[in-house]
Amino acid sequence: MxxxxxxxxxxxxxxxxxxxxxxxxxxxxxxxxxxxxxxxxxxxxxxxxxxxxxxxxxxxxxxxxxxxxxxxxxxxxxxxxxxxxxxxxxxxxxxxxxxxxxxxxxxxxxxxxxxxxxxxxxxxxxxxxxxxxxxxxxxxxxxxxxxxxxxxxxxxxxxxxxxxxxxxxxxxxxxxxxxxxxxxxxxIDPLSPKNKPLTEYTIQKTMKKFRVPLNKPIITQISRFDKWKDPEGVIDIYREVRKAIDCRLVLCGSMASDDPEGYKIYSKIMKKHDALIKKRELILLTTENSILVNALQRQANVVIQKSTREGFGLTVTEALWKGKPVIASNIGGIPLQIQDGESGFLIDPQDKKGTVEKVISLLKNPEMGIEMGEKGKEHVRKNFxxxxxxxxxxxxxxxxxx
The missing domain is CATH 3.40.50.2000 (Glycogen Phosphorylase B;)
Structure with a gap:
């Protein structure tokens, strides 16, 4: 305790x-x-x-x-x-x-x-x-x-x-x-298994355990498989980004007992994007594992939160706490967490082209992501x-x- x-x-x-x-x-x-x-x-x-x-x-x-x-x-x-x-x-x-x-x-x-x-x-x-x-x-x-x-x-x-x-x-x-x-x-709790510091060894071991290859940059969204989190929209963004940069998308979301729609959305994605999934270009993870989420956020090059509705968006808070550049919808409580252009990017969830450009920009300029991540982490420390x-x-x- x-x-x-x-x-x-x-x-x-x-x-x-x-x-x-x-x-x-x-x-x-x-x-x-x-x-x-x-x-x-x-x-x-x-x-x-x-x-x-x-x-x-x-x-x-x-x-x-x-x-x-x-x-x-x-x-x-x-x-x-x-x-x-x-x-x-x-x-x-x-x-x-x-x-x-x-x-x-x-x-x-x-x-x-x-x-x-x-x-x-x-x-x-x-x-x-x-x-x-x-x-x-x-x-x-x-x-x-x-x-x-x-x-x-x-x-x-x-x-x-x-x-x-x-x-x-x-x-x-x-x-x-x-x-x-x-x-x-x-x-968020900075000392919970989902947010506590991890060694590089633990991160690598966790990625291997869940079969997430590390030979390409990783884009990830950590969210329930919920229509308001727009996982299909994230996949559409990824398909455009990978035309410019060879990368991998990981969608990770737990299946909560009070959210029966999650299984339906997950199954629909599995069927629709079967080719990408078989090639491990698109990886879907549903395991309830806090260390997995922690390691994945720390390993990711870019974290996305493309919600169309959002009460607050604690997955944004988590990623910022880990010093990661976050691209997230300018809705709900997300603007309280991200200063656009300084500690991350705020996007219109309907602006596919603009979102794709921002993802590509961060993948091509990792030093910009590091600088944004440092500012985002301090903002979380003081406020969330x-x-x-x-x-x-x-x-x-x-x-x-x-």
Missing amino acids: KRLEDYQEIVGDEVIFRIHNKMTKLYGKHVVHVNSTYQGGGVAEMLSSLVPLMNDIGLDAGWRILHGNPDFFGITKKFHNALQGDPLHFTHIKRDLYVNNNEDFSQFTHLDHDACIIHDPQPLPLVRFYKKRQPWIWRCHIDLTDPNQRLWNFLKSFILKYDLVIVSNEKYLRKDLPVKQIIIPPA LIVRLLENYLDLLAEVIK
């Missing part, structure tokens, strides 16, 4: 002292986080670091995983997409299954803590099935700029029972929501590490827990 003191060398003495000092208002308090999966995706990764750190400094913090069957997660995936602008055939069956699943979970999960922090739409209705004795906080990690209005109106019936809503970006604040809203950007997220939560909890 990590301790706050383990981060002292990274963030400095003042930050560590400040966190311990803020904790004095919260001794003896008990909080709980609830989300829908233990692994796969940025929420689970953040909680796996944040909850132990909360406990280390004296806050009693728990973590509950919402149980659900495949039908439930199929529906909540549709909800996730609809909150980001997709059309939705919203039926009473979908609504009832969604609500009833949360009610069933509430029957065997006791939430009698001093504060309840509910992550994303899947466990949102839980607030209806408890007698509120404490503040309830909804932490939404999704882009809410253009939600399906019918679904949003339905979900608001639950959100209005909450005391506070947290979003990742100023753009996601909702004028039609009277509940108090605050902004807390996500963060787990210790900052911990401090944000302490400030919040000190305000809402009486």
Whole structure:
């Protein structure tokens, strides 16, 4: 289990002292986080670091995983997409299954803590099935700029029972929501297996284990196989780049239990691009392995994040932390992380030609990528590490827990 003191060398003495000092208002308090999966995706990764750190400094913090069957997660995936602008055939069956699943979970999960922090739409209705004795906080990690209005109106019936809503970006604040809203950007753990320093030997050994040849420059995107991450668009970019520079594309994404669409998208790519895959020009990896992601990001010459919608984009944060040049869509929380032309490149996800030119430029000028990577890493150190997220939560909890 990590301790706050383990981060002292990274963030400095003042930050560590400040966190311990803020904790004095919260001794003896008990909080709980609830989300829908233990692994796969940025929420689970953040909680796996944040909850132990909360406990280390004296806050009693728990973590509950919402149980659900495949039908439930199929529906909540549709909800996730609809909150980001997709059309939705919203039926009473979908609504009832969604609500009833949360009610069933509430029957065997006791939430009698001093504060309840509910992550994303899947466990949102839980607030209806408890007698509120404490503040309830909804932490939404999704882009809410253009939600399906019918679904949003339905979900608001639950959100209005909450005391506070947290979003990742100023753009996601909702004028039609009277509940108090605050902004807390996500963060990465620099000491997690996915982000900790690796020896060159470990990197090479990992690449060999997962059959990633190193005889060509590597372009990679680390993301779920999700339509909003546009893996097909990344492959189109790669096909154009390789006309100018012989290189290899690696798409790496875990299959989270709450994302049933991932397998379908992965299978479609396998069939469509079979020739490239057989020649190991295009490599698809789905193993849930943090060291693999770490090694791949460190080995990559260019990291892409060609999302068409993005709540924040922690894979961008991870790559920047490893000092890599990143080319990413100018959407969601990504512009908070990249200063265009200085610590990476921001792109219009529809601008194929411009993206291809930027990838080629970085492959031809590795010294430019090194310079960008150094600036990007320092920006992450100051703004997007787990210790900052911990401090944000302490400030919040000190305000809402009486």
